[in-house]
Amino acid sequence: MDKQDTGIVEGLAPAEDGGLNDLLEKIPVLAGLSRRVVRLPGGLTNRNYRVVAAGVDCVVRIFGNEPELPIDRDHEFHNSRAAAEAGVGAPVIDYLPEHGMLVVGHIDGVTLSEELVRRPGNPARVAESCRRLHQGPRFAGDFDMAAVQDQYLATVRTRGFRLPEGYLANMEYVHRVRAVLDATPVTTVPCNNDLLAENFIDDGEQIRIIDYEYSGNNDPCFELGNIWSECHLSLDQLEELITAYFGRPRPGKVARAQLQGLMSKYGWTLWASIQQATSSIDFDFWSWGMEKYDSAVAICSDDRRFERLLDEAALPE
Incomplete structure (x- = not known):
């Protein structure tokens, strides 16, 4: 039938x-x-x-x-x-x-995987779609991961939800990142703010962007750094993404995107803690969040790399 x-x-x-x-x-x-x-x-x-x-x-x-x-x-x-x-x-x-x-x-096309996002030429296509979104109509509301992280952390501590070992001690690094970002403000643009690979659909002509649950006006380097984090791009692929987005190599923006990606990792770790404690969905949120947290700690623990990112992101271009 x-x-x-x-x-x-x-x-x-x-x-x-x-x-x-x-x-x-x-x-x-x-x-x-x-x-x-x-x-x-x-x-x-x-x-x-x-x-x-x-x-x-x-x-x-x-x-x-x-x-x-x-x-x-x-x-x-x-x-x-x-x-x-x-x-x-x-x-x-x-x-x-x-x-x-x-x-x-419904958008007829191929939902991307991390592997497809990383395929040669696709970081530039993703950058073009982000630029089109960012040049479009202003969004309702703003998104600032620093404020979101503060809100999530208050929820986790008030409700007694699980925190990764060393999370509060490592906030020292987060505060240093925030200080650099705050000292070099940029004009915000309409951002999706949650660009894991599955939120990209290739319709054969362009890469479309779906799911605007966490959308709001934000630093464009948060969007690009979040893609770097969520899709596990190499630094070469992040440079390709940044160069395609800005139209020329921008080392300072590469550093800023990495710092924003670091903020993304720390913030979504807390999202995972809250979901692990409250969601009825059968998914290992804790392991998902710990992957992000461990990646962030690895960057912060590499003193030479971390200090270089702070310095490069602070330089005028």
């Missing part, structure tokens, strides 16, 4: 099937239509489904319950529309905050 004719949901437990169909009926463009639904892989906070119905091919994003990780869903909606207007994000079809859903158009 053709599942598209019956409206059966693929790859889901029967209880989820029924509850999901009830939610999908609340979306005007899908209500009353026979549809085919497939749960998409990934997603550590939300559930994502591709839904195909008559004349509609979309992704329905159902928000998770994250009281310890305050996420502004109105900002996510606004910024998703801005990213679409910039020509990088998926078109926004609907937003139903009362039901915890955002509906965007």
